[in-house]
Amino acid sequence: MRPVLICAILTVSLALALVATVNHPIPSGLTVVLDFRGAHSDPSIREMESETSNILKTTGLKLDWRLRNEASRETYPDLVVMTFKGSCKFDMSPRVYDEPGPLASTKTTDHQIQSFGQVDCDHVVQSARSAMWGGDFKKADLLVGRALGRVLTHELVHMLTRSADHGREGVFEAALSGKQLISPTLPLAAMDVDRLMSGFESEQ
Ligand SMILES: [Zn+2]
Numbered sequence: 001m002r003p004v005l006i007c008a009i010l011t012v013s014l015a016l017a018l019v020a021t022v023n024h025p026i027p028s029g030l031t032v033v034l035d036f037r038g039a040h041s042d043p044s045i046r047e048m049e050s051e052t053s054n055i056l057k058t059t060g061l062k063l064d065w066r067l068r069n070e071a072s073r074e075t076y077p078d079l080v081v082m083t084f085k086g087s088c089k090f091d092m093s094p095r096v097y098d099e100p101g102p103l104a105s106t107k108t109t110d111h112q113i114q115s116f117g118q119v120d121c122d123h124v125v126q127s128a129r130s131a132m133w134g135g136d137f138k139k140a141d142l143l144v145g146r147a148l149g150r151v152l153t154h155e156l157v158h159m160l161t162r163s164a165d166h167g168r169e170g171v172f173e174a175a176l177s178g179k180q181l182i183s184p185t186l187p188l189a190a191m192d193v194d195r196l197m198s199g200f201e202s203e204q
Pocket of ligand 1: 158166
């Protein structure tokens with residue numbers, strides 16, 4: 001199966017109730033608000049959070065997770081909002097895409113990357129499932145969570161670097177296959193860790 005473009009940068013006008021910003025200099029912590037619009041499974045979401053935190057560990061960035069309804073009652077200095085459309089739950093029946101779009105997107109206004117993104121859960125689940133075989137199906141929830149974590153990490157790097165550029169290897173490549181989404185590890189390439197770290201430093 002061909003690698004799927006992982007994300008698109010979408011131009012939007014900002015008329016959103018929750019204001020999300022990443023202030024610079026970037027602190028050691030970032031709050032990630034999760035807004036699920038469809039079905040999701042707790043084991044998959046826990047795995048997504050753990051995979052994302054693990055991949056970004058090398059940058060020193062610590063993530064704090066909130067659901068959308070919790071976040072509206074509090075304020076956070078550094079916040080991104082990720083919306084999950086479709087079903088983030090594993091299911092066996094393949095969905096056919098006539099025109100497969102990206103797995104996720106990050107929004108821009110006036111050519112500026114914003115701290116809002118969207119994950120197409122049905123598409124991520126379908127891509128992860130396409131690479132599963134044998135015993136993988138027994139841990140499908142975990143593998144879907146891992147795939148979601150990698151897609152989410154990719155979008156967070158766009159938001160943190162405020163750049164639409166991509167890396168040459170690892171989780172920040174422009175396109176990722178189902179196999180890459182569920183393989184035991186898919187790190188952030190050293191070049192992209194540097195990109196993040198220098199981004200942090202140059203703003204300080
Ligand atoms: Zn991308």
